[in-house]
Amino acid sequence: MKPKLPPAAKKLFIKTYGCQMNVYDSDRMADALAPHGYEPTADIGDADLVVLNTCHIREKASEKVFSELGRLKELRDERRTGGEDIMIGVAGCVAQAEGEEIVRRSPVVDLVFGPQSYHRLPELIARAGQGTVIDTEFPEEDKFEHLPAAAREVTIKRGLTAFLTVQEGCDKFCSFCVVPYTRGAEVSRPVEQVLAEARGLLAAGVMELTLLGQNVNAYHGLDARGRSVGLGELCFRLAEIPGLERLRYTTSHPLDMTDELIEAHRDLEKLMPYLHLPVQSGSDRILRAMRRRHTRATYMNVTKRILNARSDLALSGDFIVGFPGETEADFAETLSIAAEVGYASAFTFKYSTRPGTPGATMDDQVPEAIKSERLARLNDQIMSQTRAFAKSCEGRVLPVLIEKHGRNSGQVGGRSPYLQAVHMEGPERxxxxxxxxxxxxxxxxxxxxxxxxxxEPNSVSLLESHASVA
Incomplete structure (x- = not known):
């Protein structure tokens, strides 16, 4: 009698849109499905399950999803012609906001689930075999408690750096933003839960952690004694774990830069001297309309306190141009604050209306042509500042985390403390x-x-770790 062969592995393809938290979420979906026989594939044509992990921040985000679903329908038709099939899921913030509309417009979709439900993905897939499933509720249980940790070899393949979500949701309700509606209210993971996940990542060879949250510096997780812990203390606790060489966090709100967190920047060498601190506009009038809750002066005061604590720190920011009612004078204030802060880099966007947000119904919407022209001017200035910051690094000796082979033979590549890509000659070891x-x-x-x-390293390099699990 022939031995019974194990079932063939099922192939999983996840397409990730948007922010770092979606990248983290996609990895955790793959981790949740691994015990159920799903292996990641880079070829969508081989997939048994395709998940689109979506982002709802920018305009036309949902249209990009529907366009991709049209291509997936063609793929499913081809597969069915050959006697095979494929399951299609839509996850993330577009799913959370437009679940019913997705199913109505794209019957090809088998399951729709929001960011708070991916720990239930195996169950949802089983239910989808009986008909379309929509799960966009905010469950009471803690999804992180129900997610399996990634296998060591999986973590190693993902590289030297890793994202670690510590906080989700936002209570700020800026008038341009959908996050409070798609990710929910602010929730912070318990301290011990964060530390345990960090230990697992570091034990597998990760050297740099980036802590994630929609409003990460509002973190207030409970420790084992039931005491509320802020992000500053969490950074100190993480820095004590063996194997951690570098620590970062994103994205921050200026009102949540506490004294303790600024002290962490001063005292923790492992906390990288690069901080992303969005301002959005330099005009107090527009900041009020955006409901940012800070003024230009309070923002500048925060940046000065941080730079006084750590003089080598560089800042990046977010800007929105063309918010409803923005005049040329308001935009000039944005250009001036960018110059005054001296950002090393920034993310810049034209304002886009998001359904359900207060900004979408405001009067004085700025014409698209004016938004585009202002964005081009801001980008020119930011690019000039970015080049100047890079130029200022010439002649400096920076600690570079070597992550991979370089583009040319005999080269290796890595990242500076300021997240800049660095190429240099060196052996792969x-x-x-x-x-x-x-x-x-x-x-x-x-x-x-x-x-x-x-x-020379004191511990086993990632290259040797790869060899040990090959």
Whole structure:
């Protein structure tokens, strides 16, 4: 009698749109499905299950999803012609906001689920075999308590850096933003839960963690004694875990930059000197209309306190141009605050109306042509500042985390403390180490460096970790 063969693995393809938290969520979906026989594939044509993990922040986000669903219908038709099939799911913030509309417009979809439901994905897939499933409720249970940790070899394949969600949702209700409606109210993960996930990642070879949250510096998780812990203390606790070399967090709100968090920037060498702190506009009038709850002056005061605590810190920001009612004088204030802060980089956007937000119904919507022209001017200024910051790195010796092989033979590549890509000559055995690198030349999108002296690692490099699980 022949032995019974195990069933063939099912193939999972996840397409991720939007922010870092969606990247984290996509990884956790894959982790949740791994015990059920699903293996990731980079070829959508091989997939048994396709999940579109969507973002609702920008205009036309839902239209991009419907366009992709049209292509997936063609793929399903091809597969069915050959006697096979494919299951199609839509996840994330568009799913949360427009679940019923997605199913109405695209009957090809088998399941729709929001950001708070992906821990139930195996159950939803089973139910979808009997008909279309929509799950966009905000469940009472903690999804993180029900998610399995990634296998060590999976974490190693994902690389030296990892995202770690510590906080979700937002209570600020800015008038342009859908996050409070799609991600819900602010919720912080318990301290021990965060530390346990961090330990697992670091034990698998991760060297750099980026803490994620829609409003991450509003973190207020409870510790084992039931005491509320802020992001500053959490950073100190994480820095004590063996294996952690670098720590970052994003995205922040200026009103939640506490003294304790600023002290962490001053005292923790592992907390990288690069902070993303959105301002959105330099005009107090527009900031009030945006319901940002801070003024230009309070924002500038926060940046000065941070820079006083750590002089080598560089800032990045977010800007929205063309918010309803924005005049040329208001926009000039945005240009001036960008120059005054001296951002090393920034993300810039034209205002786009998001259904259900107060901004969508405001009078004085700015014409598209004016928004485009202002965005171009702001981008020119930000690009000039970014190039100037990169140029200022020339001649400096920066610690660079070597992450991968370089573009050319004999090269390796990594990231500076300021998240800049750095290329340099070096042996591949340096992958998984931090090296002192003199910045020789600043390019448009990366830095060219030279390793000063090779710092031999005290622990097993990521390259050796890969070999140990091959």
């Amino acid at each position: 340096l992958i998984g180490t931090i090296q002192p690198v003199e910045i020789v030349k600043a390019g448009n999108n990366s830095l060219l460096g030279k390793i000063v002296t090779i710092a």
